[in-house]
Amino acid sequence: MIFLPGKLLGKNSAFFLNFSQQNYWNSSGSDISLQAGFNSTIHNVNYGLYYQNTRSHFTHDDNSITLRVSIPFTLQENRRINTAFTLAHSKSSGTSGQAGVNGTLLDDDRLSWAVTSAYDDTSHSTNSASLGYLGQYGNLYTGYAYSKNHRQASLNLSGGVVAHRGGVTLSQPLGSTFALVEAKDAQGVGIENQTGVRIDPFGYAVVPQSVPYRVNSVALNPQDFDAFLDVPNAVADTVPTRGAITRVRFDTFRGYSVLIHTTLADGSYPPLGAELYRASGISNGLVGPGGDVYVSGVDSGEKLQMKWGETHQQSCEITLPELRQEPQQATAWRELSLICTVTPSR
Structure with missing residues (x-):
């Protein structure tokens, strides 16, 4: 096989040539195949021209030539549509052609669609359309095809069910892992x-x-x-x-994000590295320089405990004020200056 890459033919181009011959034992005949093709891309348009010649000891000889062209289009929001055209002619089966367009929709391309029309000298035209949806609870595929002699509609639903200690979750079709x-x-x-x-x-x-x-x-x-x-x-x-x-x-964490400038009751800053805990006991931030601490997923009236040691004197408590007002920034965060008071002994 001979293959010439784009460096020799030009950018984004390639040519191949393949010849094979098969001889048979105790027979003067042989099978011969010659294939040649050229692929290239011009301004995002991909095209290829292919030729094949076969000579068989047992069947008829055949010649075929095929032209393929594909053109992608980019629409708004980087949405792409692909078009493809194929035209072929062979000595044995005559002329055939196919044109198709396909693309995707929705925010993560979970809806795909395709429309295809094909023609040949034997069955004439065949047309088809299909939709595929990759959903949160399973996949759906539907299609319809028709020609002069038949009609066909299809609908396929597939998915999975996973039972676990938190309940039951529906899914797309499951693999083994x-x-x-x-x-x-x-x-x-x-x-x-x-x-x-x-x-x-x-x-x-x-x-x-x-x-x-x-x-x-x-x-x-x-x-x-x-x-x-x-x-x-x-x-x-x-x-x-x-x-x-x-x-x-x-x-x-669901709630407000708050940058808190904290001070202790005597006006000093809490120790650097002190940890802030929610009522559930989950750590939700560390005190930085100047008593600043960032917390997320909090709500109005929530109490946060700050600890920098194991004793009662090494902890204090912050009570968040009303937070439910129009956020001043799109990230819905707040900036507050609060005093961390000594945690009441219990």
Whole structure:
């Protein structure tokens, strides 16, 4: 086989030539095949011209030539539509052609569509259209095709069901290895690189396919976060074994994000590195220089405890004021100056 890359023919071009001959034992005949083709791209238009000649010891000889052209279009919001045309002629089957257009819709390309029309000298024209949807709770495919002699409609629904200690989660069709994602308070947030997969109203989602014995990154899509959702770490890596169901949990905080300038009752700053805890006992921030601490997922009237040691004298308490007013910035954060008072002894 001879192959000439684009460096010899020009940018984005290639030519190939292939010749083969097969001889038979105790026979004077042979099979001969010659193939040649040229591919190139001009201004995003891809085209190729192919020729094939076959001479067979057992069947008729045949010659064929094929022209293929594909043209992508980019619409608004980087939405792409692909068009493709094929025209072929052979000695044995005559002339045939096909034209098609396909593309995707919706924010993460989870809705795909295609329309195709084909023609040949035997069955004449055949036309088809199809829609595919990769959904949060399963996949749907529907299609319709018709020609002079037949009509065909199809509908296919597929999905999966995962039962776990948190309930039951519907999903796209499952592979032998997959991941269950838990992200409470992140309902509606998508999983990156997983078309159609989103956190359901109960705080769960299923990544239907994982690669065993490889690092699989599961990431929440930050573009889906609203102003009141904070996820300190939105990416998790797993290395599943074959056939394993991996559980991936993300800590989420829903509420206001607040930058607090804290002082103690005597006007001094809390110690650098003091930790701030929510009433549930979850750590939600560290004190920085000048008593500044950033917390997220908090609400009006919530009490936060600051600790920098084990004794009662090494802790104090902050009570958040009313936070429910129009946010001054799109991120819905607040900036407050508050006094951290000594925690009442119990």
